[in-house]
Amino acid sequence: MATEERTEELVGELYQAVITMDDEGARRLSQAALDEGIDPYYALTQGLAKAMEKVGQLYADHLYFVPELLLCSDALYAGLDVLKPHIRTGQSDKAKQIIIGTVEGDIHDIGKNLVKIMFEAAGWVVHDLGKDVMLQRFVDEQLEIRADVIALSALMTTSMLAMPTAIEMIRARDPRVAIMVGGAPLTRDIALKYGAHGYARNAGEAVREAQEMLKRLNGSHI
Amino acid sequence: MPARTNAMTERQRIEALLKRETPDRVPLWPFVPNGFAVLYNGLTIADAYSNPEGLYDSLKRAARDFGWVFYPVMVYAAYGAWEFGGEARMPTGRYDQAPVVTRHPLEKDEDIYNLKWPGPDSGLNPTMRRFSELSMREDLDNKPFRATISAGVAYGLACQVAGLNRILKWLIRRPDLAHELIRRLSEWSIARLEGQVEALGNERLIGTCGGPMGSNQLISSKQFEEFALPDIKEGQARLRALGVKHTYVHICGEQNDNLPFWAQVDFGDPGIIGVGHEVGLERAAEFFSNHIILGNLNPAIIQTGSPSEVYEMTKRCVETGKKLGGRYVFSPGCDLPPRAPVENVRMMCKALEDHGWY
Numbered sequence: 001m002a003t004e005e006r007t008e009e010l011v012g013e014l015y016q017a018v019i020t021m022d023d024e025g026a027r028r029l030s031q032a033a034l035d036e037g038i039d040p041y042y043a044l045t046q047g048l049a050k051a052m053e054k055v056g057q058l059y060a061d062h063l064y065f066v067p068e069l070l071l072c073s074d075a076l077y078a079g080l081d082v083l084k085p086h087i088r089t090g091q092s093d094k095a096k097q098i099i100i101g102t103v104e105g106d107i108h109d110i111g112k113n114l115v116k117i118m119f120e121a122a123g124w125v126v127h128d129l130g131k132d133v134m135l136q137r138f139v140d141e142q143l144e145i146r147a148d149v150i151a152l153s154a155l156m157t158t159s160m161l162a163m164p165t166a167i168e169m170i171r172a173r174d175p176r177v178a179i180m181v182g183g184a185p186l187t188r189d190i191a192l193k194y195g196a197h198g199y200a201r202n203a204g205e206a207v208r209e210a211q212e213m214l215k216r217l218n219g220s221h222i
Numbered sequence: 223m224p225a226r227t228n229a230m231t232e233r234q235r236i237e238a239l240l241k242r243e244t245p246d247r248v249p250l251w252p253f254v255p256n257g258f259a260v261l262y263n264g265l266t267i268a269d270a271y272s273n274p275e276g277l278y279d280s281l282k283r284a285a286r287d288f289g290w291v292f293y294p295v296m297v298y299a300a301y302g303a304w305e306f307g308g309e310a311r312m313p314t315g316r317y318d319q320a321p322v323v324t325r326h327p328l329e330k331d332e333d334i335y336n337l338k339w340p341g342p343d344s345g346l347n348p349t350m351r352r353f354s355e356l357s358m359r360e361d362l363d364n365k366p367f368r369a370t371i372s373a374g375v376a377y378g379l380a381c382q383v384a385g386l387n388r389i390l391k392w393l394i395r396r397p398d399l400a401h402e403l404i405r406r407l408s409e410w411s412i413a414r415l416e417g418q419v420e421a422l423g424n425e426r427l428i429g430t431c432g433g434p435m436g437s438n439q440l441i442s443s444k445q446f447e448e449f450a451l452p453d454i455k456e457g458q459a460r461l462r463a464l465g466v467k468h469t470y471v472h473i474c475g476e477q478n479d480n481l482p483f484w485a486q487v488d489f490g491d492p493g494i495i496g497v498g499h500e501v502g503l504e505r506a507a508e509f510f511s512n513h514i515i516l517g518n519l520n521p522a523i524i525q526t527g528s529p530s531e532v533y534e535m536t537k538r539c540v541e542t543g544k545k546l547g548g549r550y551v552f553s554p555g556c557d558l559p560p561r562a563p564v565e566n567v568r569m570m571c572k573a574l575e576d577h578g579w580y
Contacts, residue, residue, distance in 0.1 A: 021394065062479075065442045067390040074391075105317025110386055110440075132315075132322075157525045157559035158257070158267075158319035184439070184475070185522040193526060202439075 002036040010038060014047030014079060019054060021071035023078040030082035040083040045123065048079045052121030053207075060204035066110065069203065073117040080120075097147040098210070099138065101129030103166060106159035111183060114203035115151060122207045135166040139173050147177065149210050152196075154183040164194040171195070178217050180210060226579075232291045236366040236551070239514050240468060242492065244548030248540055248578035250571060251291040251516060253472065253496060253553045257319060257560025258567070259284035267560055268312040271298060271321050271346060274353035285364050288571050291551075292365040294357035296350045297372075299433065302382035302407075303327065305345030306337065319560060321346070326385040331396070334403050337383070339410050358422060367428040371418050371466060374457030374487070376408035377450035378433040383407065386435070393445050400449055408453040412460050419464045429461040429469030429490065437475030446480045451487075458487050469493050470516075474556060476500040485509040492549070499555035503539070507546045515546055518555040519570070525559040529569040536573035548580060 002010065010033050017025035026048070033043040055072045058064035064072070098119050102112045109131040119126050127145055129137055138150060150170060154160040160183065167179050180198035181191045191199035198213035200206035226246075230238065235245035252258075256270040256277060263280035270277050277296060285292035298320045304310035307327040313320055328334060340347065354369045361368070380403045381389050392400040419427065434440075436450045458469055468490035475498050477484070489495065492513045497506045499520035507515050519539045524532055536552070543550035552574055558567070 062438070062442075065438070065445065066440045067393045067445065070387060070391050071394055103317065105313075105315045105319070107322050110390075156319045157521055157557075158561055159317045160522075161525075161561060162317045185525070187522065190522060190526050 018051030026075040026079035030079040040086040056204035101133035102131040103162040108155035112153040232364040255558035296353040302379040305340040374454035376453035424465035432472035434474040443479035516551040
C-alpha cells in the first residue's frame with residue numbers, strides 16, 4: 001500500500017505524463033499505481049482526468065493545438081486501459097451519459113473526437129455514434145440509453161442544416177434530454193435558433209458548457 | 223448587373239484593381255459558389271463534381287443573374303485523397319456538400335515510400351481538365367480569368383493523402399515522415415505546374431493557394447511555419463517564374479497567428495488575399511499592405527440569417543472594406559453555402575449595390 005506521499009507523487013507523475021504526451025509513461029505509471037495499491041479511481045480522476053482538464057485549458061488558451069490534443073489523448077487512453085478494468089462498480093455509478101456524433105452528410109470527426117475525449121476524461125459515459133450519423137439513429141439511441149446530453153457536430157454549412165431537423169426529431173420522442181451542438185460554422189446564436197440548449201466553441205469548453213447547460217435546465221424543465 | 227449607367231463590368235473592376243486603380247464600385251466575387259450555382263440551376267450537388275458542362279453553365283448563369291465575378295474553378299477541399307489512390311464517393315446525400323473521402327491512400331506509415339504520383343485519369347482529374355477546357359474557350363464581360371492553377375498546397379495534400387489524424391500526430395511524433403511526405407507532394411505539385419502552364423498558357427491564368435488545414439483551429443503558427451510555409455513559398459515562386467502574375471490565396475478559418483508567415487510569400491503584383499470571417503479585414507490589410515484584400519462575410523450568416531441580417535452584415539463588411547484604400551473585393555469568408563436561401567444571396571448583392579460605390 002503506497003503512502004499518501006507516494007500516492008501524490010505517482011498521481012502527479014501520471015498527470016505530467018498526459019500533459020507531456022507520454023503514452024508509454026502513462027501506461028507504466030498507471031500500472032505502478034495499481035502495483036502499489038493506489039485506488040485506480042483516484043489515479044484516474046486526480047491524475048488522468050485532471051490532466052485532460054488542463055490540456056483542454058491549454059487548447060482554449062492557444063498554447064496547445066490539435067496535434068498536442070491527439071497525443072495527450074493517446075496518453076490518456078494508455079492510462080485508462082490499465083486502470084479502468086480495476087475500478088470497482090459503483091465508484092462511477094452516478095456518471096452522466098452523453099450520446100455524441102457528427103450528423104448525416106458530414107464525415108469530419110476530429111472535433112467530435114476531441115469533444116468525446118474531454119467528456120471521457122471528465123468521467124462521463126460516452127456513446128459515440130461516429131460520423132455521418134443518420135438522424136434517426138440519434139433518436140433510437142436516446143430511446144435506448146436515456147442519456148443526459150446529446151451532442152451534435154457539423155463542420156459544413158450544408159450538414160449543419162441537419163441539426164434543427166435532428167433536434168426536432170429527438171425532442172419529439174424525448175423532450176427532456178439536453179441537446180448541445182458544435183462545429184466550425186456554428187455560433188451560439190445559430191445554436192439557439194436551431195433549438196439547441198447549449199453550444200461549445202471548442203473541445204476545451206464542451207464539458208463545462210454541458211455542465212452549465214444541465215444546471216440551467218435542471219432549474220427549468222429538465 | 224449594375225444598376226448605374228456607364229458602370230464598369232465586374233471584369234473591368236478586377237482588372238482595375240490588378241492595375242492598382244480604384245474601380246467605380248467594390249466588386250462582388252463570391253469565392254467558390256459552385257454548389258450554390260448548380261442547385262440554383264436545377265442540378266444536384268454531385269453535378270458540381272461530376273458534370274463539368276453543367277457546372278460551367280451554372281456558374282455562368284449565376285454570375286450573370288447575380289452580377290458577380292465569374293471565377294471558373296472546379297475544386298474540392300479533399301483533393302488528393304482520391305487522386306493519389308484512395309477512395310471517395312460523390313455527394314448524393316441530402317446534407318452532403320462535396321465528395322466524401324472513404325479511404326485515404328496511406329494506410330500505414332511505410333506506404334509513404336510507395337506513394338505513386340497520380341495519373342491524368344485518376345480521381346477527379348479528367349473532370350477538372352474538361353472543365354478547364356470549357357473555361358478556356360470563351361471570354362466574358364464578368365470573367366477576369368480564364369482558368370486557375372494551384373501551387374503551394376503540399377501540406378494540405380498531405381492531410382488528404384495521409385488522413386488528418388495521422389499527419390497531425392506526425393507533426394510532433396514523426397516530423398521526419400511529415401516532412402518526407404510534404405516534400406514528395408511538393409515535388410509532384412511543382413512538376414505538374416509546368417505542364418499545366420504549357421497547356422493553358424499563362425495569359426489570364428490565376429494562381430490559387432490556401433485552405434483550412436493550416437488554420438490555427440488545427441495547428442500552431444509554429445507548425446504552420448515549419449510544415450506548410452516552405453512549399454507555399456516555393457510553389458508560388460515557381461508560378462511567378464512561369465509568368466502567372468497573380469495568385470488568389472484563400473486564408474481559410476482562424477489564421478490570425480499565421481498572417482506574418484503568409485505575408486512572406488510572393489502572391490504576385492498584386493496578389494488577391496482572401497480571408498475568412500475569423501480574420502479582420504483591417505488586420506489582413508496591415509499584413510498585406512500592397513495587395514488586394516478580399517472577404518469576409520461569415521457564410522453561416524448567409525445560410526441561416528434573415529434577409530435583413532444578411533443585408534446589414536454585408537453593408538458592414540463593405541463599409542469596412544471601402545476604408546482599405548480602394549483595393550477591396552467583397553466576398554463571403556469561404557464557399558458560398560450551397561443551400562443558402564436565394565433571397566439571402568440577393569440581399570447580399572443588393573447591399574453591395576446600395577453601399578459599394580466609391
